[in-house]
Amino acid sequence: MAWRILVAEDEGLAAMAIEDELVREGYEVVLAPDGQAALEAAAREPPDLLLTDLRMPRLDGAGLIRALRAAMPALPVVVMTGYAPSGGVGAFASPGEGPVALFAKPLDMDAVLLELRKLLPGP
């Protein structure tokens, strides 16, 4: 069974291209246009990994990460953002939480794919 990646990204064009890449890599992809939609999608189909933007309408990336990790503390998270959060990766790494990888936009997609392979080892 393929790993399921939940992609929270409010830029539709970027989300479509990311979905394209991930599907080609053999992942199952669930797209959500904002944090709230992603939370609802996760409730229906629990993801193996969250790939999320930070600045989104309704619920932002940080809120989404906290909400999902309350239920799934070990959920791996990859953040892609136009804003570098102060404190870098450390801003999302509380004790007992799964790893967070941080990528600045524009994304270096090869580096993102490499990170995904590391976090979700081949089945």
Place this chain on the structure above:
Amino acid sequence: MHLISDVATGLAYLSIPAALVVFAMRRRDLAYPWVFVLFAAFIIACGATHLMHAYTMFTPAYEAEGLVKAITAAVSVTTAIVLWPLLPRLLALPSPEAMAREVEDRRAAEARALASEARSAAFIAHLAEALFVIRVRPDGGFQAETVNPAFERLFGITEQAIRRQPLEQAVPEAMLAAALPHWHQAVAQRQPVDYVMEAETPAGWRVWQTVLVPMVSAEGPVERLLGSARDITMTRRLQADLLQSARLATVGTMCAGLAHEASQPLNAAMLWLRSARAAAEGLQPEARLTRLHTAFGVVEGQLRRAGDLVARIRALPDDEAGATQVFDVGRTAADAVATASGQYAPEGIEVILHNLPGPLPVRGAPARLEQALLQLLANARDAVQDRQAGEPGSEGRITVTLLEEAGEAVVEVQDTGAGVPDALRDSIFDPFFTTRDPGRGSGLGLPLAAAVARGMGGRIDQHNAPEGGAVFTMRLALAPLACLQPAEEARI
């Protein structure tokens, strides 16, 4: 009995004037010596009438006695007449007690004046404001007469040096040249002059406010200038920092917003370019595919360039927490200088480092500080090259000097370029401000260096050296030496 009485009285009357004359001769400060002469004459005359009276007992020389009496009468009447108008003036003369009191009063006043003078001297010596007295020579030139300790501290010029040497030797040329017009103005207008000056002094860069008061002699010309100078270097610096911070906060918010907004379309474009590349795989004919790949390459190159710019703008804000440690500025400066001199030596630019014997501990990220120093060095290199383009053969040297000043670690980067024009000084730390041609320099180097300094509780100032060229001064808060990382210490 008549005879004995008259002779005794006459002799006594002759003796009294002798005593009076002796007294008058000894006390040469007598107010009216002629009164004593008159009294003496009057008493001698009286004595003479008594003696004459005794003489006429034996010889009837009544004519002579009458003559003596007439003389005595004349002298007595004269004395009586002269004495009455003189009486008020004699009464006005101070008595010995009054004299003693006055002497005592004057002595006390003198002591008070001395004490007051000592207080004034102590006051001037301990005054926070720099005081100086300048003598205006008859030829219109100036010579310092005295300065107080605050002056010595403010300008780093000792009283001995400024009093013993001509001003041209004791005071740096640029400082004197800037001050002289104000001095001439005070002399010409004979009015106090108030001015603010900034210059490189032997004690460093200073800004001060001076009030110059001309002291006029009885005949008219201005003899001296009394100056008091207040150090406003720190006030100016704080004002400038506040302005700069406010402006950078606005610019920083704008930059962060711009970086975010620009990163979104760039991100989508990059992702779709990958998609296009994937879709083009195996396309025929081969020539078309090659052309398509060339096009993809160009588009990707341009997108990456824009992406790099966004990344650099994102690096600007200074609130990046990150991991900090206490490290030695000297070590970081040496690393930066080694990197820069390796790059600039082939271009004929020498980079010199004046390090301190001991470590200068500060808190921050050493890599960020090295990056900031490299930006300052690159800026200095550009300045030197700009000047060399206009004046071939001009000197190419960058001097990095480390100092410890009042709880701060100071790194000075001085170049042999043309210096920063005054009109541009306020703008050089603004992001995207650049004097270079498009494509050369993004205008982000100095703002980045300044952001790093602010992030470490410091700042960067710029001024031009008296001998020409720009000086960038980075000041960082000193950290306790004891906090220096053991690994760092081992490396020193």
